[in-house]
Amino acid sequence: MTDNNGIHNYAGNKEPNASNDPLMNASQSSKKRPWQSKLFFSCAAFLGGVGVTVYLLSHWQPAQMLIAPAPASNNQQASEKVAQLPPQLPLSGNNQNQNGSLPLPQTEAPAPNLTASIDALNGRVDRLENRIDDVSKDAKAAIGDAGRAESLLVAFAARRALNRGQPLGYLEGLLQSRFGNSQQQAVSVILNASRQPVTLEQLVAGLATLKTDLLKPDKQQGWLSYFRQFFSNLFVIHRRGEISTMPSEQLEEAIRFLNNGNVDGAIADITKLPGARYAQNWLVAAKRYALARNALDILETSALLSPDHPGVDSPAPDKNVDSLGEGEKHPARTSDNHQG
Template sequence: MPPPRVATSDGLGWRRAIALGLIAFLIGASATAFVILRLVRGGDTKPVATVTLPVGSNGQAPVVIVPSKTNAPVPTIDLAALSSREVELADKIGDLEARSGTIDRDARRASGYATRSEGLMVAFAARRALDRGLNLGFLEDQLRERFGSVQPAAIATIVQAAREPVTLEDLRIGLDGVAPELMTGMASTGWWQSLKRELSNLVVVRKAGTPSPLPVDRVARARRLLDAGQVEAALAEVSRTPGAPRAERWTSAARRYIAARRALDTIESAALFAPSVNAAPAIAVAPAPAPAVRTAQGAAAPGGATPQPESAPQPR
């Protein structure tokens, strides 16, 4: 059996030298690759401009780094798209203006209707107060405010009638009180004239269908007319009776009642037929011309402005 080989120092030396050489080669290759990579990345980095600001109160000067715009691309604008967008915006603005005009006109019309309704309500409330023989109270101020400038005479008549109220019931009671005198007229003309009138009315010739001219029939018709609310017709019947001159208080009250109702009719008509408030026609506003916009080639956008030469940005 042959003896085992023993490694000598010469064999170990050349192996160690080869390993060190390989390690040095790998380190050099890595360093070269790192340097090349840094150089490639550093070429794409944009230059920056450094601006030093004045020293502050703390004694330190802040430094602000601003990217340089010397190599920034010039933006381009599509004129066709800009013009289309401008037309679209103009159409929308016109539509909004038309809607605004319609809303304003409707609001004015609604305000006019509300004013009419309020005027009618005030007139109806005043009529109800007079029918009940009550004072107007706050309605007097409302009547003066709403109708005093257009119907001053009617307002004065209504206010005076409210201060001396006369109702249908008052007229009925008053007619019953003066009915005997109205039928005979003895107190105003004397008993002899009254007797002669009675004798002349014993035989009355009239056409068929015509109302009876007898005083008693006239008073009866006046009562029926008062029950129906026709005071003016009842006053006409009473005025044709023999004792009408002795019923001046009743006829005066009836005339005040009639005048007050006519005044109420006048203000109700004024409230109902008040001129409506209509909005003025909307005025079309022409869109303002678009400002000139320069493109990268120096062409001007529609708007009438002359293109000006663009100055290069100055580094800060």
Template structure:
């Protein structure tokens, strides 16, 4: 019986050692496989696995590529986006822009003044042309009031009065030619014989300096006619007024003075347009005033009743 027990025990130990050997062999195989996979690329390729070193290398390469790409993007953005200017640079740019704006405003103001000055001169020239032709101002009357009524009211009123009672240079020439024989004779046809005798007697002997113009009525009238032909109405008027008896030329004198007053007012507003182009743009445009029909006065082509009663 003891021999059977010993035999059984021996069999059990044999199987135990076999099992231990199998476990050791399995562990060794697993270790060898792990070593081969991690250190042998061929074995890893057969098992469709990558070595750890290769995986780490590929990971490092991918990381390096990402870093390089990020650096390129940052470099491009830095090249496209300019650096933020400092406060001093911003202040300099703002000051430069303000100077440019001031220059533009000054140029615009100067251009506006030139345009206003030119417009004022055009209005004045149009009014002068109407007076020289002896026609009504029409819409020019409203422009005169609008542009010069606030700064030159007296001149505007004088021009409008002269336009309502127009007298041209041709009217003055024709009027003086009509009364020249009477003025050259020394007085009006209604003068008494005694007054005519005294005038003739006083003109027989005349003492004057050498080179001084003759004071004879006929000579004065002739000089006045020549002055009118030259457009010198003021000098012609002075010659007629100096006559000893110019009652026959009273109407002509009134017309000549009205002519001179209108041209003087035109000169005044032309000067104002050159020196001061500012105008009252907001003033309403009035309608042209109604004019009276002219009446005939001896010695003048056409004179209105309002001025026919005027005195020297």
């Protein structure tokens, strides 16, 4: 029994050692993977053949000649060139015109559809050009209207400043830029008036203070003229509708003109009064006021009729800017309510 057990133990101890032998493991793994090696070598051989073929075709001239197309013959190339040339008429006597010249080659007429499309395109181009012209005209008109509006605003602002007796300030530059070239004299009058502003209220108040002095006879004209003027004012006879020559009525009429804003009419009446020499300062201020308003009227007219508008020229300077009373008509003065 002892021997059998010993043999059994020896066999049992020997089997696990056999499983750890590397040679046996390698042989078993080689038996399990024979197809992987074959596939690897096949792919390597195929790729190598492809690489050799490409190299030969790109670097070896005999191989390139095998795959290149055969060149066309000279006769075939000549026939192709002749076919591309335009047809020529044969040089025979039958093809000559009556005057002996050869007939011109006939060109084919364009297709009807192509002609219609060209006409349609030309019509569209004409319409677009007309629209562009209209848009450009409208743009120019809009620019002119905007320029006239800005000029009118500048003139209105200058008038408001003068009516309030305020300096023009920044309006001086705008007046010179807008009207300095066309109405330089009117702009100069307005600028001078703004440096010594006079309002209508000041003129009315000044005339009220001079009321008694204006009715005094001028003693410097001599006793004979003094008595003649004195007795001529005692009895005044005139027809209905005629202008009264009495100093008191002329003064009242001047005050009415001044209250209505007609400074020119008031100046004309004050200069006829016996004591007009007492109102010299008032007359200077009133003339400066009237000249400035006449100049403002010229600027407003120039802004409305500016050259930006087609066909309209800039108005000429008014004579009222140079000399007071020329070219302006005063309202008719009647004395219907006065009887001598």
